[in-house]
Amino acid sequence: MMAGPGAREDAGGGPARHIPVLLDEVLNALRIKPGAVIVDGTFGAGGYSAALLEAGANVIAIDRDPDAIKAGRELSTASGGKLRLVEGRFSDLDRIAAEAVDGVVLDIGVSSMQLDQAERGFSFRRDGPLDMRMEKAGPSAAEIVNTLKAADLARIFGILGEERHAGRIARMIEKRRAHRPFMRTLDLADAIEALVGRHPRDKIHPATRAFQGLRIFVNDELGELAKALFAAERALRPGGRLAVVTFHSLEDRIVKRFLSDRAGGGGGSRHLPEAAPKPELFEKPDRMVAASDHEAARNPRARSAKLRAATRTATPPGAEDHSIFGLPSLPAVARGQERN
Numbered sequence: 001m002m003a004g005p006g007a008r009e010d011a012g013g014g015p016a017r018h019i020p021v022l023l024d025e026v027l028n029a030l031r032i033k034p035g036a037v038i039v040d041g042t043f044g045a046g047g048y049s050a051a052l053l054e055a056g057a058n059v060i061a062i063d064r065d066p067d068a069i070k071a072g073r074e075l076s077t078a079s080g081g082k083l084r085l086v087e088g089r090f091s092d093l094d095r096i097a098a099e100a101v102d103g104v105v106l107d108i109g110v111s112s113m114q115l116d117q118a119e120r121g122f123s124f125r126r127d128g129p130l131d132m133r134m135e136k137a138g139p140s141a142a143e144i145v146n147t148l149k150a151a152d153l154a155r156i157f158g159i160l161g162e163e164r165h166a167g168r169i170a171r172m173i174e175k176r177r178a179h180r181p182f183m184r185t186l187d188l189a190d191a192i193e194a195l196v197g198r199h200p201r202d203k204i205h206p207a208t209r210a211f212q213g214l215r216i217f218v219n220d221e222l223g224e225l226a227k228a229l230f231a232a233e234r235a236l237r238p239g240g241r242l243a244v245v246t247f248h249s250l251e252d253r254i255v256k257r258f259l260s261d262r263a264g265g266g267g268g269s270r271h272l273p274e275a276a277p278k279p280e281l282f283e284k285p286d287r288m289v290a291a292s293d294h295e296a297a298r299n300p301r302a303r304s305a306k307l308r309a310a311t312r313t314a315t316p317p318g319a320e321d322h323s324i325f326g327l328p329s330l331p332a333v334a335r336g337q338e339r340n
Contacts, residue, residue, distance in 0.1 A: 019299045020047030022307045025289050029243040029309035032057050036102040041090030046075050059083045060097050062090050064134040091227035100237035106244045108251045127186040132218045141214050146181040150174040152331040159328045161213025165196050229258045230320045238314035247304050254325050255308050259285040261324045285310040
């Protein structure tokens with residue numbers, strides 16, 4: 001795909017058609033049998049769901065984005081009732097499934113479809129409103145940028161975007177918005193570039209990390225992922241498989257810590273009294289899988305992808321213990337639609 005006028009090809013990996021990442025590896029990890037019920041918690045463009053259907057599974061597909069659900073109607077109709085599309089959050093997947101399932105797959109982060117739609121405001125490839133809301137509800141990125149204190153913005157950019165100039169960028173935003181608020185993606189991206197500068201050898205645009213942190217915050221992506229993992233634990237039948245593809249170190253850390261904690265075993269330090277073993281809710285996780293050099297060359301989005309998978313045991317679901325994730329403390333805002 002060629003970039004149009006005003007495109008910024010280094011924002012979010014550059015324009016590219018959607019290609020499911022680690023598709024063969026995900027299908028192998030799920031160990032699908034004909035008639036299996038699989039939850040695709042991140043339907044997106046339907047790549048995983050289509051492959052699951054072809055492998056003989058019945059699919060319950062979920063997406064927060066109403067546009068993704070609309071675009072998936074054709075695949076749903078063609079499936080002859082084997083694909084059920086649901087607009088919702090994957091953190092509610094156990095309630096949505098309403099039955100024990102054989103597998104759950106989650107592909108974390110923003111989809112290339114969303115990045116390619118300038119009007120959604122997820123990137124600065126093309127100018128668009130500073131929005132970034134997956135559900136098209138709740139505070140937009142513009143509201144966050146134009147209302148939060150500089151210290152709060154710095155935490156968002158620094159922690160979620162891993163941006164080393166987070167403080168400088170936040171102070172610049174606070175000063176500039178006093179006389180002209182940020183409402184457009186290129187306005188914010190250009191302001192960050194003017195502040196930070198850009199070396200010709202830089203591989204990414206200087207606004208990329210700040211935009212990433214802002215998007216993750218707007219959609220509470222880390223909090224939703226943590227809740228989704230517990231929901232998958234409740235939904236999976238004994239022997240069911242969980243497969244999660246991540247693209248960011250913070251996401252991968254959450255999945256890794258969850259699977260390690262839920263695999264049970266002893267706890268505590270050897271210098272302290274022995275702690276009672278934790279229940280084994282999942283078997284020991286499979287070895288982490290990364291994209292091959294061939295796939296990374298064919299699909300730039302796959303370069304940072306990691307797949308982690310594990311098998312559910314027969315132990316009843318445990319309590320949600322979010323302390324295992326070590327999630328960062330971030331500003332509290334009213335988010336999205338009210339949960340049912």
